[in-house]
Amino acid sequence: MPTEPPGADPLAPLVGAHTVAFPGGYTRSTGPVIGRFLTELRDGRLVGVRAASGRVLFPPTEYDPRDGSPVTDDFPEVGPAGTVQAWCWVPDPRPAHPFDRPFAWATVLFDGADTALLHALDMGPDAGADPPRGLRAGLRVRPRLRPAGERTGSITDIACLRPEVTAIRDTGRLDYTIRADAALTRYLEAQTEGRIIGSRARSGAVYVPPRDLDPADGTPVTGDVELPPTGTLTTFSVNHVPDPRAPQVPFVTGYVRLDGADVDLLALVSGVDPERVRPGMRLRAEWLPPEERSRTRPSIRWFVPDEGAEAGTGEAP
């Protein structure tokens, strides 16, 4: 079709659009074998065809691709599950592709079949540019058929394949209202002022957070004591599961024995590569800025290495 407007640059290359298409589409006969397969598929059944050798060809062909011999008229059901053989990841689908988000192509050997089917494999709406970790040869998958009323007798009656269910996600949650007791209230209120409160038992042991009763013998404690914001790491763990209180994964949680305390305080440890955290490290509390502090939660953001103290320990580099 002419696309040049009048007065166009006569020296510019002459370019026009050209389309090849068959109006209304091109009708193909299926023959008895492929026709049987597509008819069964429209009814929601996956059938292969048995070759003279006994092999089951899926999807069926009129000949055995191994030796060209005609197939039998036995159409055994296969699947519904199959196993991924080869696959490739399509991070950036093109218009002709069946998804507008990342997906895979895969060849899948259905249970009971001896040849594989190539089809699109949906690894879920959250899949990104990189192939999902679970996408491997050996992955078990099943077809997702289009609803019965929408099936027409086409290979695309299988909308896609998707992995078998191997896990479920529990998204349930429970919400509570915690009423702080007197000791916890004193502890959190003191933290809003940048102080750490513990309590001293009759035995002389110092507990932090403070308690009203000594857990060793059940006797009331003698009173509160103030503890310094410094201490020693006794043990720790590196956490790879995200937590709303930690800035990123992995993060470190540790038991900190505050100077003067007889029990450990559970806290986040930050400001140090998780690889370099060691029991015995000297730590100090890093406080939230005053405007972020609240009675409803601890005002210690986390503990960080107490650099000045560390230098004096003479620890081997």
Added chain:
Amino acid sequence: MSAAAPARVAVVAYAAEVHPGGTPAAEPALVHCAVTAVLDQAGIDRADVGFTCSGSFDYLAGAPFSFVGALDSLGAWPPISESHVEMDAAWALYEAWLHLLSAEQGDSGSTGSGGIALAYGFGKPTQGSLPDILARTLDPYYLAPLGVDADDLAALQARAAIDAGVCAEDAAGAVGGAPPADGAAAVLLATEPAASRIARARGVRPAWITGLEHRIDVHSPAARDLSRCASAAQAAAAAGVDKGPVHVAELHARHPHEEALLRAALGLGPNTEVNPSGGPMAADPVMATGLVRIGEAARRVADGTADRAAAHAAQGPCLQHNLVAVLEAAPEGGPR
């Protein structure tokens, strides 16, 4: 017509006209350049060519019978003996080779070739979307409706090759490796005495075809072991690739993993120089690319920088259909 028979047909001239970025030149002009070049090299006239065969793919231009238009460049009047394959032009060379062999054996249907045949191929793949165009060659029942394209299928085979340890993850590289180019290529074949006469006049050696075979795998990539290229191995064995040292091999590999699969299928060792021309990944004049492999391998035999070379052409999804040629300077038991 096996590797055991003495060579009777040689490649005596080769030329290619390739435009990596595409060209507005029409197909007949591209063919004219390549064909005129081989005739000039050989010092012969169009009338000296007894049989002509071309390879092309009408969907590249989106015009039915576009290969007929390309004949305009040949001077096809009075009528010439001519044929066409809707395949890479390496298969046009195969038909021309058969024609010359038949003529030598006195096949009444092929007489009068004068011992010289022309094979050429051409294509303009830069005018459309090549992955979509190649997808039209897929099984219309089970593959084409999916929207899977040639690059997808190549990626599928790359993964199979990686999983099987045929090539490393990084060596498989990005698929869609070969940049489509517009172009044409032509090869002149000759039997004796024309072969030696033309080669002498050019000051080169005839590149005798001592083996030329093609084999095909099942169409559906899902019905094959994609980590190997069985039909390429069969074609190579039938062509006798392993009957002697292979100094140079030109492989129709459009992706890095395809080169790894084909090296294995042809049994090429570290002493074989593979794709010294740059190969399809340097320029891919679709439908001439396979013929270019034969032409480039023959050029090395002709100029004396290789005594024995292998050439490979492929078409179809995941290297489905493979052709292997062996070219030699002076095969044992054959003409000198």
